[in-house]
Structure formats: structure tokens, C-alpha cells
Amino acid sequence: MLVTEGGVPLVPTCKKWGLEMGLSFFSKHLPIQEGQPWASKTPADIISTVEFNHTGELLATGDKGGRVVIFQREPESKNAPHSQGEYDVYSTFQSHEPEFDYLKSLEIEEKINKIKWLPQQNAAHSLLSTNDKTIKLWKITERDKRPEGYNLKDEEGKLKDLSTVTSLQVPVLKPMDLMVEVSPRRIFANGHTYHINSISVNSDCETYMSADDLRINLWHLAITDRSFNIVDIKPANMEDLTEVITASEFHPHHCNLFVYSSSKGSLRLCDMRAAALCDKHSKLFEEPEDPSNRSFFSEIISSVSDVKFSHSGRYMLTRDYLTVKVWDLNMEARPIETYQVHDYLRSKLCSLYENDCIFDKFECAWNGSDSVIMTGAYNNFFRMFDRNTKRDVTLEASRESSKPRAVLKPRRVCVGGKRRRDDISVDSLDFTKKILHTAWHPAENIIAIAATNNLYIFQDKVNSDMH
Amino acid sequence: MFARGLKRKCVGHEEDVEGALAGLKTVSSYSLQRQSLLDMSLVKLQLCHMLVEPNLCRSVLIANTVRQIQEEMTQDGTWRAVAPQAAGRAPLDRLVSTEILCRAAWEQEGACPAPGLGDGHTQGPVSDLCPVTSAQAPRHPQSSVWEMDGPRENRGSFHKSLDQIFETLETKNPSCMEELFSDVDSPYYDLDTVLTGMMGGARPGPCEGLEGLAPATPGPSASCKSDLGELDHVVEILVET
Numbered sequence: 001m002l003v004t005e006g007g008v009p010l011v012p013t014c015k016k017w018g019l020e021m022g023l024s025f026f027s028k029h030l031p032i033q034e035g036q037p038w039a040s041k042t043p044a045d046i047i048s049t050v051e052f053n054h055t056g057e058l059l060a061t062g063d064k065g066g067r068v069v070i071f072q073r074e075p076e077s078k079n080a081p082h083s084q085g086e087y088d089v090y091s092t093f094q095s096h097e098p099e100f101d102y103l104k105s106l107e108i109e110e111k112i113n114k115i116k117w118l119p120q121q122n123a124a125h126s127l128l129s130t131n132d133k134t135i136k137l138w139k140i141t142e143r144d145k146r147p148e149g150y151n152l153k154d155e156e157g158k159l160k161d162l163s164t165v166t167s168l169q170v171p172v173l174k175p176m177d178l179m180v181e182v183s184p185r186r187i188f189a190n191g192h193t194y195h196i197n198s199i200s201v202n203s204d205c206e207t208y209m210s211a212d213d214l215r216i217n218l219w220h221l222a223i224t225d226r227s228f229n230i231v232d233i234k235p236a237n238m239e240d241l242t243e244v245i246t247a248s249e250f251h252p253h254h255c256n257l258f259v260y261s262s263s264k265g266s267l268r269l270c271d272m273r274a275a276a277l278c279d280k281h282s283k284l285f286e287e288p289e290d291p292s293n294r295s296f297f298s299e300i301i302s303s304v305s306d307v308k309f310s311h312s313g314r315y316m317l318t319r320d321y322l323t324v325k326v327w328d329l330n331m332e333a334r335p336i337e338t339y340q341v342h343d344y345l346r347s348k349l350c351s352l353y354e355n356d357c358i359f360d361k362f363e364c365a366w367n368g369s370d371s372v373i374m375t376g377a378y379n380n381f382f383r384m385f386d387r388n389t390k391r392d393v394t395l396e397a398s399r400e401s402s403k404p405r406a407v408l409k410p411r412r413v414c415v416g417g418k419r420r421r422d423d424i425s426v427d428s429l430d431f432t433k434k435i436l437h438t439a440w441h442p443a444e445n446i447i448a449i450a451a452t453n454n455l456y457i458f459q460d461k462v463n464s465d466m467h
Numbered sequence: 468m469f470a471r472g473l474k475r476k477c478v479g480h481e482e483d484v485e486g487a488l489a490g491l492k493t494v495s496s497y498s499l500q501r502q503s504l505l506d507m508s509l510v511k512l513q514l515c516h517m518l519v520e521p522n523l524c525r526s527v528l529i530a531n532t533v534r535q536i537q538e539e540m541t542q543d544g545t546w547r548a549v550a551p552q553a554a555g556r557a558p559l560d561r562l563v564s565t566e567i568l569c570r571a572a573w574e575q576e577g578a579c580p581a582p583g584l585g586d587g588h589t590q591g592p593v594s595d596l597c598p599v600t601s602a603q604a605p606r607h608p609q610s611s612v613w614e615m616d617g618p619r620e621n622r623g624s625f626h627k628s629l630d631q632i633f634e635t636l637e638t639k640n641p642s643c644m645e646e647l648f649s650d651v652d653s654p655y656y657d658l659d660t661v662l663t664g665m666m667g668g669a670r671p672g673p674c675e676g677l678e679g680l681a682p683a684t685p686g687p688s689a690s691c692k693s694d695l696g697e698l699d700h701v702v703e704i705l706v707e708t
Contacts (some may be wrong), residue, residue: 195520353507
């Protein structure tokens with residue numbers, strides 16, 4: 001039975017949060033690639049981004065080694081109506097390679113920072129993948145037929161001896177094993193001096209933006225040698241730098257609006273119709289600081305690590321170190337909802353600063369109906385908050401606690417005081433097991449959780465439709 | 468020390484004394500913590516120079532933390548028995564230039580005795596900053612570079628003001644990289660120093676002008692390509708061996 005953080009058992013009618021998870025478990029344990037000139041010290045298969053496409057049929061993951069793996073959902077089998085489509089590997093390709101910036105004598109990591117799918121316009125699928133400096137447009141096509149019966153070539157492709165050709169035949173298309181071909185269509189390079197942290201495709205499906213620490217550029221998907229700079233917060237004197245851009249996204253419906261978040265915890269909504277350079281925001285969303293909670297770490301924990309528009313376009317979701325917040329686009333003064341992700345860490349900020357965990361950038365996600373929000377935490381825990389019922393749950397993504405078809409058991413972190421049997425104390429949390437990247441299927445209750453180098457896909461079989 | 472002397476007197480004013488004593492201890496432990504936070508932050512800022520490319524967001528956040536601490540330390544520069552809760556606030560009347568603070572510390576270095584951290588908290592802000600020197604640095608195990616043979620010779624590179632740190636974030640100086648890597652034991656040491664050594668030697672005319680432009684123009688220009696091609700070739704050879 002599912003219980004909430006408060007220990008109150010949910011009434012049976014909330015069985016949808018029973019989340020009877022059919023577990024499709026994919027783990028990547030590829031060996032460290034030795035012999036690479038600038039091989040990273042840590043395993044190259046740490047997943048660095050996860051993204052569903054617009055229908056949810058495809059799920060793309062990027063990793064530290066510059067690889068992209070795409071999973072495809074199997075169509076539901078008529079024979080077994082209860083076994084809903086599970087995800088299988090569809091394609092794997094090397095998106096980015098490590099590079100060396102000779103001018104600065106620095107490595108450019110091949111780690112994929114973000115993947116964004118383009119809306120599908122024909123039989124092919126396209127996605128944008130980016131590392132710190134270069135964005136690439138990949139086209140994914142299927143080939144399941146091949147022509148047979150050439151007149152001039154034989155089956156192996158060798159030229160036939162013309163004297164043996166006595167009649168003409170028309171080549172026919174015969175089915176073949178499905179082959180997924182991936183090709184790079186565009187490479188958008190040299191647009192960024194600083195590290196790219198976000199990319200976002202515009203609703204016009206023709207342009208997209210890429211944001212680094214100090215600048216945001218607007219690109220046309222078909223043009224690689226030019227981009228327009230639309231935000232520039234670089235000070236004239238780098239000594240005066242106190243704030244950087246941490247994330248940005250286009251509005252899902254209004255092609256002229258986008259938002260970007262900063263390391264000081266503010267959100268700026270910009271309108272591209274107002275000026276070519278959108279340094280002046282249209283709206284500034286900022287919550288006044290709580291003076292009772294102020295410490296030397298206040299600014300760091302207020303830094304927004306991710307911002308996502310709701311599907312409706314009415315709200316924005318932000319993640320900072322300890323909370324997730326929902327903002328109404330019509331109210332700049334403060335968020336309309338704030339949820340504590342792991343407030344028990346508030347007293348540990350100094351240690352988390354020391355071990356650098358305080359700089360971890362967690363992502364956040366909306367479900368398809370914008371009624372539930374999800375984000376990751378430490379110890380391979382991830383949290384979900386139901387905006388309507390105000391209930392929340394902590395779940396764990398790990399092999400030990402997740403067997404196929406098993407219900408995910410809610411977890412609880414105890415902060416001293418009464419401790420139940422399966423509770424975990426704050427001091428036993430594993431801070432190396434962090435869930436930074438999560439994604440929610442656009443229409444169904446299917447979530448993808450990246451736990452270091454393992455990908456977990458959980459499906460809610462009890463209630464597959466969004467409520 | 469003031470506190471201990473009073474304790475021994477032990478006459479009549481005991482309660483007041485103990486109250487003040489508790490206040491002193493809280494404040495001095497706060498100063499201790501604040502100092503250690505400052506030291507930690509400065510080491511972190513130095514450390515990030517040695518990585519792939521410093522994470523700018525992290526550097527900015529750490530630098531802002533350092534600024535906050537230094538502001539607060541100048542605000543309550545002279546030691547006083549404040550109530551502990553007041554010490555938590557950082558009134559932001561004035562933004563003090565970090566460079567001035569750091570410089571003041573370095574100038575005072577000679578006059579400052581090598582302090583153990585347990586005592587010396589009656590001194591002013593300048594000597595508060597003194598312990599930032601090598602006394603603190605070797606304590607951080609993660610920075611193998613800072614397990615210095617001679618604390619003296621590396622002190623110069625340790626005391627960078629925030630300004631310098633940000634400048635160097637922009638334009639990497641290969642010779643400064645060599646200096647930083649001189650004690651590093653990592654497997655990438657050889658390749659890196661060789662490459663930076665190559666960079667030092669193989670920086671011909673076409674690329675010189677570009678170095679100054681590096682922050683403004685991302686990416687090398689076409690005129691560099693032949694030189695880069697040569698570098699590529701040499702690197703390939705190195706890697707294969």
C-alpha cells in the first residue's frame with residue numbers, strides 16, 4: 001500500500017499512485033574506452049540526458065561518452081493485452097567526439113548535455129543533440145525494403161557479364177530486416193564561447209535556440225553558418241560577473257516567447273518581438289529571499305537548475321537545490337506552489353558544499369496533464385508531487401528494489417525521531433547516486449529515470465491514461 | 468586571553484561572565500566556520516583551473532560566496548561580543564572590492580605570525596585572512612597539486628584575486644598551466660605538458676593575433692587550420708606511442 005511522506009496511507013481510490021510498475025530495465029555497462037586520447041576518467045556510459053519524443057514512441061538518451069541510444073516502444077501485442085508496449089533499443093550512434101580547443105589548451109567534452117526531438121514532419125525522425133560547444137541535427141530513417149532484380153548487377157552487387165543478360169526485368173522491392181539509419185544533417189558549430197546548457201525547439205518548427213552560461217543564440221534549422229544572438233549577459237568586465245544563465249526554453253505555443261533562468265534564482269520571460277536583443281526581459285520572476293533562512297549558501301541553493309513550461313503553456317516549473325516551484329506566467333512576485341524535495345539537507349549544506357554536491361543540477365518534469373511534477377534526488381530516489389491532491393511520494397530506482405512487474409515501494413527518509421523499519425536516515429544517503437535526469441511520457445504514465453549509468457523505465461499499468 | 472583571565476577571577480560577576488563567555492565562544496566558532504568556509508571556497512576556485520574547462524556557473528557561485536564572506540568580515544572587522552543571531556545576517560551596505568581585501572592580507576603576511584587556527588581570534592580582519600595561506604592549503608586532500616614541497620614558492624600562484632581568476636578563465640595561459648601541473652601525478656600529466664609545450668613552441672604568426680580575440684570569436688579561424696593540421700598530426704603520433 002502506498003503511503004505518503006507523512007506516513008498517512010492513501011485511500012484505495014488513489015490507486016493510480018499504486019503505480020504498479022512494469023519494469024523494463026536497461027542497463028549500460030560498457031567498458032571505459034581505453035586508448036582514447038582524452039578518455040575521461042569516469043565511465044563513459046553515465047547517462048547525461050533523457051528525452052521522449054512528441055508521441056512518446058521514442059526515448060532518446062545521451063551519455064558522457066558522446067553516444068545517443070534511442071529506444072522504441074513496441075506496439076501493444078493483441079495476444080497479451082495487459083502487457084503494454086515496452087521499450088527496446090532502436091538505434092545507437094556516436095553523436096559527438098572529444099575535441100581539443102588548441103587556443104585555450106582545453107578539452108571539449110563529448111558528453112551530450114541535451115537532446116531535443118523535432119516534431120515529426122515525415123517518415124523520418126529528427127533530433128538535436130548538443131555537447132558543450134556544438135549542436136548537431138540527426139536524421140533517423142528506417143529501411144525495411146530493398147530492391148532486388150537488377151539487370152546489370154548481381155545479388156552481391158558485382159557487375160554481371162553482359163553476355164549472360166538475355167532479358168530485361170524490372171527490379172522489385174522486397175522486404176528486408178529493419179535497418180535504422182542515422183545521419184548527421186546539420187552541424188551548428190562555433191556559436192558558443194561558453195558551455196551550452198540548453199537547447200529548445202521553437203513551436204514554429206523552423207528555429208531553435210541554444211543557451212550557454214552567458215549568451216543565447218537563435219538558429220534556423222536549415223542554416224548552420226549563422227546564428228542570431230538574442231540574449232547576452234556578459235559584463236564588459238569579466239570581473240563584474242556575478243550571474244550566469246542556467247537553463248532556457250521556448251514557450252510551447254507562442255513562438256515569440258522564451259524563458260531563461262539564472263544562478264541567482266530568477267526567471268526572465270522574453271518577447272522576441274520587442275527587440276532584436278532580448279536583454280531586457282518582459283517579465284522577471286523572482287521570489288524574495290526569506291531572511292530567516294539566510295546563510296552563505298542561500299544564493300547557491302536558489303540557483304535554478306532547470307526550467308520547464310507546462311504543456312498548457314500557462315505555468316513554469318523550476319528546480320533549485322532543495323525545492324521545485326510552480327510559477328504562473330501571470331504572477332511575477334512569487335511562485336504559486338513550492339514543494340520541498342529534500343529539506344532534510346538544509347542543515348547539511350556545508351558538507352554538501354565541501355563535496356560539491358550543492359552544485360548538482362537536477363532536472364524536473366511535468367506529466368502530460370500538468371497535474372503531477374517529478375524530480376530526482378540522492379540515493380537514487382526520485383520524487384513526485386501531485387498538484388491537485390498535494391500528495392507526494394518518494395520512489396527508488398535501483399535493481400534491488402525493482403523486480404519486473406513489481407510495485408515500486410515508496411521510500412522514506414527519516415530525520416531522527418521515530419524511525420520505521422525501512423526508513424533511511426539522512427546520514428546513510430548515498431550522495432554519489434543522484435538522479436539528475438528524468439523524463440515523463442507526453443501522454444501516458446510512463447517515466448524514464450537515469451540513475452548514473454542505468455536507465456529505468458517505469459510504466460503505470462493500473463492507470464495508463466493521464467488524469 | 469580575555470576569556471580565560473576572567474574565568475579564573477571567579478568572583479560575583481560569574482553569571483555575566485559566563486553569558487559573555489558563551490557569546491564569545493559562539494561568535495568565535497562562527498568566525499572559525501566562516502574562515503574555514505572562506506578557505507575552502509578559495510581552494511575550490513583554484514582547483515577548478517585544473518579541470519577540463521572550469522564550470523563557469525560553479526565558479527561564479529563560489530566567487531559570490533567568497534565575496535559575501537569577505538563583505539561580512541569587513542563589516543564586523545573589529546571583534547565584538549555580538550549576540551549569535553545577529554552574526555548570521557550580512558548587511559549589504561557596501562560592496563568591498565575583493566582585490567583590496569586579498570591584497571591587504573598579502574601585504575600583512577610578513578607581519579603575521581604563523582597562526583594555529585585555535586587562537587588569534589581577537590585580531591582584525593587582515594589577520595583573519597592570513598590563515599588563508601599555506602597553513603590551510605595542504606589540508607585539502609583532493610588537491611594533489613597543493614601537496615606542495617615548498618609552500619613558499621607556490622604561495623604566489625595561490626593568492627589570486629577573484630579578478631585574476633575570472634580573467635584566466637577567459638584566456639588560458641599555457642605557461643600558467645605548466646606551473647599548475649608541475650606537481651600533478653595524474654596519467655594525463657605527460658600528454659598535457661607535452662601538448663602545452665607544443666603549443667608554446669608551435670604558436671606561429673597566424674594564430675598569435677587570434678589569441679587576444681579568443682573570448683570574442685569562438686573557434687579558430689581558417690588561417691590557423693594548417694597549423695592545427697600539423698598539431699593534429701603530431702598529436703596522432705604521440706597518442707599512438
